[in-house]
Structures are given as C-alpha cells and as structure tokens.
Amino acid sequence: MPKYIFITGGVVSSVGKGVTAASLGLLLEARGLKVAMMKMDPYLNVDPGTMNPYEHGEVFVTDDGAETDLDLGHYQRFTNAKLSQKSNVTTGSIYNTVIQKERRGEYLGKTVQVIPHITDEIKASIRALTAGSESDTDVALIEIGGTVGDIEGLHFLEAIRQFKYDAGPNDCCYVHVTLVPYIAAAGELKTKPTQHSVAALRNIGIQPNIIICRTGSHTLGADERRKIAMFCDVGQDAIISAEDISPLYAIPLNFKEQKLDDTVLRLLALEAGESHLEGWRQMVEKLKTPRDHVKVAAVGKYTGHEDAYKSINEALIHAGIANNCKVELTWINSESFENGVLPGQKLKDYDGILIGPGFGSRGIEGKVRAVTFARESKTPYLGICLGMQIAVIELARNKLGLERATTTEIDPQTPDPVISLLSEQRGVTDMGGTMRLGAYPCELREGTKAFAAYGKPLIEERHRHRYEFNNAYRERLEAAGMIVSGTYKLGENELVEITELRDHPWFCASQFHPEFKSTPLSPQPLFRDFVKASLEHRRALKR
Numbered sequence: 001m002p003k004y005i006f007i008t009g010g011v012v013s014s015v016g017k018g019v020t021a022a023s024l025g026l027l028l029e030a031r032g033l034k035v036a037m038m039k040m041d042p043y044l045n046v047d048p049g050t051m052n053p054y055e056h057g058e059v060f061v062t063d064d065g066a067e068t069d070l071d072l073g074h075y076q077r078f079t080n081a082k083l084s085q086k087s088n089v090t091t092g093s094i095y096n097t098v099i100q101k102e103r104r105g106e107y108l109g110k111t112v113q114v115i116p117h118i119t120d121e122i123k124a125s126i127r128a129l130t131a132g133s134e135s136d137t138d139v140a141l142i143e144i145g146g147t148v149g150d151i152e153g154l155h156f157l158e159a160i161r162q163f164k165y166d167a168g169p170n171d172c173c174y175v176h177v178t179l180v181p182y183i184a185a186a187g188e189l190k191t192k193p194t195q196h197s198v199a200a201l202r203n204i205g206i207q208p209n210i211i212i213c214r215t216g217s218h219t220l221g222a223d224e225r226r227k228i229a230m231f232c233d234v235g236q237d238a239i240i241s242a243e244d245i246s247p248l249y250a251i252p253l254n255f256k257e258q259k260l261d262d263t264v265l266r267l268l269a270l271e272a273g274e275s276h277l278e279g280w281r282q283m284v285e286k287l288k289t290p291r292d293h294v295k296v297a298a299v300g301k302y303t304g305h306e307d308a309y310k311s312i313n314e315a316l317i318h319a320g321i322a323n324n325c326k327v328e329l330t331w332i333n334s335e336s337f338e339n340g341v342l343p344g345q346k347l348k349d350y351d352g353i354l355i356g357p358g359f360g361s362r363g364i365e366g367k368v369r370a371v372t373f374a375r376e377s378k379t380p381y382l383g384i385c386l387g388m389q390i391a392v393i394e395l396a397r398n399k400l401g402l403e404r405a406t407t408t409e410i411d412p413q414t415p416d417p418v419i420s421l422l423s424e425q426r427g428v429t430d431m432g433g434t435m436r437l438g439a440y441p442c443e444l445r446e447g448t449k450a451f452a453a454y455g456k457p458l459i460e461e462r463h464r465h466r467y468e469f470n471n472a473y474r475e476r477l478e479a480a481g482m483i484v485s486g487t488y489k490l491g492e493n494e495l496v497e498i499t500e501l502r503d504h505p506w507f508c509a510s511q512f513h514p515e516f517k518s519t520p521l522s523p524q525p526l527f528r529d530f531v532k533a534s535l536e537h538r539r540a541l542k543r
C-alpha cells in the first residue's frame with residue numbers, strides 16, 4: 001500500500017505547487033523510493049487540450065496521448081514517475097465519468113450527489129494511479145490545482161480529507177504551499193495570509209503537516225518560523241523557507257538543505273536509503289557555470305506568455321547544459337515579417353532559429369519567410385510540428401515554384417496541399433482529445449542529422465497534430481533538396497515524421513514534439529544537436 005502526499009496551495013495562485021511537488025518527488029526518488037505523481041485541476045474542461053495555451057499555458061502530452069496540465073511537464077523533468085492518462089484529472093473529467101455512470105444506471109436509483117459520488121470518484125482516481133503496473137509505488141504525490149478557499153476546488157479538498165480517514169494513521173501527509181509576502185513599509189515578512197489560509201484548510205478538516213513558505217527574495221527568519229508553527233500547529237522543522245531560487249533546478253537542493261525529505265519520511269513512517277543527489281547537483285553546477293552562450297530566435301505568433309511553450313524553453317536549457325553553454329532565447333513575432341520587417345534584419349543576429357507548434361493561420365506567412373532566411377543563410381533551424389509543416393511549405397513555394405502551396409488547415413482549396421489532413425482525421429468533428437496524440441515509433445534513415453543525433457535507428461516521440469506531410473509531393477521535394485530522415489510505417493503507408501535539408505549545416509524539422517521528453521539529466525537529442533550547431537554557427541561567424 002503506497003503512502004500519499006497531498007499538495008495544496010494558499011493565498012495566491014501560481015505559488016509554485018507544481019515545482020514543489022516535482023522537487024519533493026525528486027528528493028524521495030533520491031532516497032531510493034518509487035514515486036507516482038498526479039495533478040487535480042478544478043476547471044470544467046475535461047482536459048486542457050481545448051484551452052488556449054496563451055491563457056492557460058502549454059498542453060503537455062504523455063506517451064499514452066493524454067493532453068494534460070503543464071505541471072506534468074515539471075513532474076517529467078524532475079522525476080521518473082510514469083505519466084499517463086491517469087496522472088491528470090479535472091472537475092470536468094470526474095463529473096463526466098459520474099454522469100456517464102448515472103446514464104448507464106450504475107447508481108441503482110440513488111440521488112447522485114457531490115458527496116459521496118463525486119468525492120468517491122476522485123478517491124477512486126487517486127487509487128487508480130498506483131494500480132496495475134504501478135502497484136509497487138512507494139509514495140504518490142497528488143497536487144490539487146487552484147487555491148484553498150476557492151469554491152471550485154472544494155470537492156477535491158473534501159475527497160483528500162476523506163482519503164486520510166479511509167487510510168491508515170501514517171499513510172497521508174498534507175503539504176501546504178503558501179505565500180509569505182514581504183511588506184517593504186514594515187520591513188517584514190508577513191505571516192497573516194498564511195495563518196488565514198491554513199485556518200481555511202482546517203475549517204474543512206485538513207490539518208497541514210508541512211508548510212512551504214514562498215518568501216520571494218527574502219528568507220524566512222526564526223521569528224516568522226516560530227509564529228507560523230505555533231498558529232498553524234505545525235512543527236518548526238516542518239516549516240520550509242522557499243525563497244525564489246534560480247535556476248529552477250536548484251530548488252530541490254534548497255529543500256534538501258532544510259531536510260524536507262527527512263520530515264516527510266518521518267511523518268509517513270517510511271524507511272528509506274541514503275540520499276543520492278550527486279548527478280542532480282553536478283547538473284545544477286554545470287547550468288550555473290556555462291562556458292559559452294548562443295542566441296536562439298523562436299519565431300511565433302504570440303510571444304507574451306512564457307508558459308505557452310514551457311517544455312520548449314526547458315528543453316533548450318537542457319540542451320545548453322549538454323553543450324556547456326547558456327541558451328539565450330528571444331521570441332520574435334512572426335507577424336512583424338508580414339508588416340515590412342525583413343526577416344534577415346532581425347534574424348541575422350541569432351545563431352539558431354526555431355519555429356514551434358501552432359494552430360490556425362495567423363502569422364504563418366511570416367514564419368515561411370523566417371524559414372527562407374534560415375535556409376538561405378544556412379542558420380541552424382529546428383522546426384517542431386507546425387515548424388516542420390512550414391519548412392515543407394517554404395521549400396515547395398521557393399524551390400518547386402508552387403506559389404500557393406500551403407496546408408489545408410489554412411486553405412482547404414489550395415491547388416498544392418503539401419500538408420493535408422491525416423486520413424484518420426477525416427470526419428472528426430469533436431475538438432477534444434481527437435488529434436493524433438501520444439507516442440509513435442519513428443524509423444530513422446542512416447547518414448542523416450536525425451540519425452546522428454539519436455544514434456539509433458528506432459525512436460519514439462510524442463505527437464499532437466491533425467495534419468501531415470502529403471506524400472504526393474515527396475519525390476519532387478526530395479529532388480529539390482529535402483531529406484526524409486524519419487518515417488512512421490503503417491502497413492503500406494508511411495508518414496513523414498522528420499525532414500531535413502541537403503545543403504545545410506543543420507536543418508531538422510519534426511512532426512512530433514521532441515520537447516516533451518527532454519529532462520535536465522537527459523537532454524533531448526534534436527535540441528542538443530540544434531544548440532551544438534548554433535554554437536558552431538556562431539563560432540564560424542566569429543561572433
């Protein structure tokens with residue numbers, strides 16, 4: 001029977017519950033324990049797949065094709081927890097299940113209610129996380145989205161309260177992550193909001209065992225620690241000072257210094273081995289002391305929301321670690337290239353160019369122009385999903401003279417649909433969970449940049465798209481300089497998954513999303529080689 005850690009948030013949203021949960025997961029794994037991780041989100045969407053990433057942040061995709069909250073990306077980067085459809089539930093998905101059961105008559109005439117039916121379903125989803133192949137889990141960490149006090153999170157809090165009641169006395173531990181703001185006029189960190197937040201938690205019957213205090217640029221002093229401990233009924237050693245720490249990957253080391261892992265193990269009455277964090281520490285050191293730097297331009301349609309491309313930002317940091325260099329990433333609005341700015345003017349100062357995923361027609365023409373610049377100036381290029389589709393469109397237009405070549409996502413009537421709907425997508429009308437999702441194998445062609453990066457003939461990467469390369473144009477594009485370096489074989493059919501350019505130092509574009517599998521200890525090969533090529537490009541230009 002696994003132990004359970006529930007992570008809640010107080011005072012404000014975006015308080016860092018995801019990274020805290022992931023960091024704690026890492027510390028427990030470093031003690032030799034097997035962890036599972038899960039996020040519960042209060043919104044009504046069945047999953048975040050239909051939500052605007054510029055509002056909600058990126059949609060993270062698992063191997064089994066779940067479209068999930070970006071916090072799962074943190075779990076992936078910090079821990080070895082197996083992430084799947086089971087790792088993210090929402091109010092919408094829980095209600096959906098309960099309502100379907102009700103329609104099937106499974107409640108045998110009962111009145112279906114939030115308590116017990118919704119709360120039972122939530123508890124069942126927690127237990128399902130560690131069932132089957134995951135039954136050897138030692139500790140399950142469950143993060144509750146939102147902030148304590150929100151109406152929309154109440155059913156989750158009630159369910160985790162009951163969970164302790166159902167489990168044994170040392171089987172559950174509650175971690176509350178809260179803001180302790182610094183008030184400059186008083187020159188003090190203020191503990192009152194935390195006291196109120198904990199009071200709200202206790203009001204619904206949850207007594208936190210550990211309080212993690214986000215203190216901004218200040219460190220929690222002995223006085224504040226004592227105050228919070230006393231008012232919130234928590235041991236002083238279970239009050240953790242979580243000041244802002246950079247880089248992000250150093251956060252677990254701060255928790256380790258404050259013995260967070262020991263406290264958790266004691267509360268859960270768990271035996272565990274010595275801590276092994278050497279590899280992680282070395283990685284953080286490397287990250288802090290880069291020997292060089294490269295400038296990468298990411299060309300996108302909106303550029304304001306950092307979290308919209310979280311995994312790409314992180315994958316570039318990982319690639320920097322692998323190459324001992326700092327990757328300076330700048331987002332450039334592709335629409336500027338449609339409004340008179342010459343791509344070369346802006347992009348010539350960058351050592352590498354990246355075009356990431358995207359949907360819809362806005363900014364597409366500007367992206368095509370950016371690819372023309374990358375191709376002609378021989379600047380390293382990494383295209384991801386839409387970034388590969390754009391690379392194909394660019395070559396068709398400028399090398400094959402097919403001026404109106406495009407994707408049918410933008411122009412269903414185009415005379416040259418070089419990118420067209422996947423056959424399995426024909427007739428699909430629902431938007432939620434219906435793309436080509438999750439991991440698919442991909443065969444690599446020897447002698448290509450992709451093969452060199454991965455160093456093996458068969459890989460598996462994660463997808464999220466509806467459109468694909470149109471094989472009717474393959475021969476002509478190959479004659480014009482395109483290399484198909486990765487394919488997915490399905491009977492007679494072959495999907496093109498990676499394209500490259502022949503006369504170019506490094507130009508790789510994938511239909512899949514390599515960023516979803518990148519971790520700081522195991523940087524993703526395409527990102528790693530893209531940054532390496534960018535570094536070489538910079539050195540060749542003596543910048």
Ligand code: GLN
Pocket residue numbers: 356357358359360384385386387409464465466467468
């Ligand atoms: N909109 C494109 C498609 O659906 C690309 C998707 C993406 O970049 N994730 O195929």
